Amino acid sequence: MSPPVFRFAPSPNGYLHLGHAYSALLNSDRARETGGRLLLRIEDVDATRCRPEYETAIYEDLAWLGIAWETPVRRQSEHFGEYRAALDRLSALGLVYPAFESRAEIARLVAAREADAPWPRDPDGAPLYPGDAKLLSADERDRLVDTGAPYALRLDMAVACRRAAGLTWNELGERPDGEHGIVPARPGAWGDVILARKEIPTSYHLSVVVDDALQGVSEIVRGQDLLHATSVHRLLQVLLGLPEPAYRHHRLICDEMGRKLSKSSLATGLRELRAAGVTPAGVRRLVGLG
Template sequence: MPPVFRFAPSPNGYLHLGHAYSALLNHDLARQRGGRFLLRIEDIDSTRCRPEFEEAIYEDLAWLGIAWETPVRRQSQHFAAYRAAIDRLSAQGLVYPSFESRAEIARLVAEREAGGGWPRDPDGAPLYPGAAKSLSAGHRDRLIGHGAPFALRLDMAAACAGAGGLHWREAGEGPAGESGEVAARPEAWGDVILARKETPTSYHLSVVIDDALQGVTDVVRGVDLFWSTSVHRLLHALLGLRAPAYRHHALVLDATGQKLSKSTRATGLRELRDAGASPADIRRLVGLE
């Protein structure tokens, strides 16, 4: 079977040089290895994802000379698959609802940090500090029945106990030079969110389900997602999914050494194109001459 690579942007802004590097690298590797290249639209965030950004993704990639298989998988059309995965995890007793608002969670974290510190995940966000896991089933049902907002969380301690030690083979390099056989540390993320009342999936869950359903064999993505692989390996084990090979690549940084981001309005590919840049120029700018 030929290897399968994918590029999976979110249509919540215009593509920039960082996206171009990842898309071109995946496309190049697929061609070099006689494999397939897929494009996936990760549009689960209905408040930020917009049709014009999705159309711009297709335009920018085509301009770069990237060709992809059709039809394109759009996550918003596959919520039932994510729901089925959550049901499987729930049947294992690994999912529970939490009802604190973001403001309440921030207050709880502040209280715990004032009392001597509180752990944070590899991205620097504080771990979930609430006690929703201890609520009775009846109390949870009453809150949900009354329409209370909630997030569905993975009981990380129980999940790790059932999964045992996990690893992945890293063909790239982690933030501290990790490579080769890497030990997964999903517990470092705490009780991660799998879905919310208004959004029936999360990045961690949907990316694992999508890669499995699409037969992706090689996940090539930015090093900022390196330690997220720990959670993904755990979900593979819990859901009985085959793990792909991983290769995390360096990020394209701005003049201040920061990661390019849509949120900071990094210069988009369409702006570079309008300024006269060619696809060959973009390759040179990202180091893929």
């Protein structure tokens, strides 16, 4: 049997904080305990926010924590062709359509609909896509694309769910609701999620499932803030014929107000803690690993 494969996959759009340290250490610990492999992946598809200095800092902070990973490191910006191929497969199944509304136009559509009744939200609290772009004819879609109009490529969730009913995943972590083991996936709660944009041929949802499959990741250890997104990931895995990993969603490290840490939180930044004399062992104690 092949050894289990784990991954830590930060985005270089800011410096790492205690929450990142907790997730990275859990992955490292699991790899060591199981005789598995630990991969590092740099999720840098957003060129407007990702910077080389943040990527360099990721390597420095993880090495300081005593975490070792296999090389070469996979950088998503170097694999757009693979994401585009996956998107083409979904398109060939009739599951993808372009939507041309701007964020401002979507906000106006939601506001108009909420004049009568609350508009549904996804598990993260964002309104579901309210437009009717998938009703456009193929000729009209092509005409709009030819004009150079910006667009987002969305998954036709209703059709996709009919093709992949009864989805579940194997949850190894401790969920706030106590549910674990085989968990039902509910991707329909997300509506017609974005899979790519005109200028970027992928999204988080698409690239993460492609990467995990290509890298052979067998156990995904990540925060509970991504628990519900697993439903979308399981759907894409089935649609694309990708293997199913196990999932272990861990608790979040929060600030004094009980809020999830952000990369702008200097008080919990690893660089700031290191400068203040905190040791790697001290970081483990701060995140409750002892």
